[in-house]
Amino acid sequence: xxxxxxxxxxxxxxxxxxxxxxxxxxxxxxxxxxxxxxxxxxxxxxxxxxxxxxxxxxxxxxxxxxxxxxxxxxxxxxxxxxxxxxxxxxxxxxxxxxxxxxxxxxxxxxxxxxxxxxxxxxxxxxxxxxxxxxxxxxxxxxxxxxxxxxxxxxxxxxxxxxxxxxxxx
Numbered sequence: 335x336x337x338x339x340x341x342x343x344x345x346x347x348x349x350x351x352x353x354x355x356x357x358x359x360x361x362x363x364x365x366x367x368x369x370x371x372x373x374x375x376x377x378x379x380x381x382x383x384x385x386x387x388x389x390x391x392x393x394x395x396x397x398x399x400x401x402x403x404x405x406x407x408x409x410x411x412x413x414x415x416x417x418x419x420x421x422x423x424x425x426x427x428x429x430x431x432x433x434x435x436x437x438x439x440x441x442x443x444x445x446x447x448x449x450x451x452x453x454x455x456x457x458x459x460x461x462x463x464x465x466x467x468x469x470x471x472x473x474x475x476x477x478x479x480x481x482x483x484x485x486x487x488x489x490x491x492x493x494x495x496x497x498x499x500x501x502x503x
Contacts, residue, residue, distance in 0.1 A: 342455035346462040
């Protein structure tokens, strides 16, 4: 595995413990509720995270719907849906990224998995870091000072920062 991809893997993995910890706290109280309520709460959190994630990559073109979220500790999902202007067909692209110890694998529309390029690994790593910063602030209500302290404690290295004070979902 190339050093750049190894660095990207480390950045993705380091960005995750903080939101996983906060998600666990959110679900402590809902564990006592029925499975339907817990399932609904999980779906709502994924929807909120996906809405934030979709905005990390710039403006969403008119007529498009975009989702980007962390499904579990090893799986990232990008989905984009749009209507073709010429024939009116609805197009859908689903990309799954699997973060493994030997690299990052990518599957497009359910096809087989292939290793990503260095550039794509770095882009995913940057998106993962920003995603967790925004989600931590906007969904799990962690303030920037708490987030920066946890990031420094958990990662032992300064990750890219983003000013979240004025961020809105």
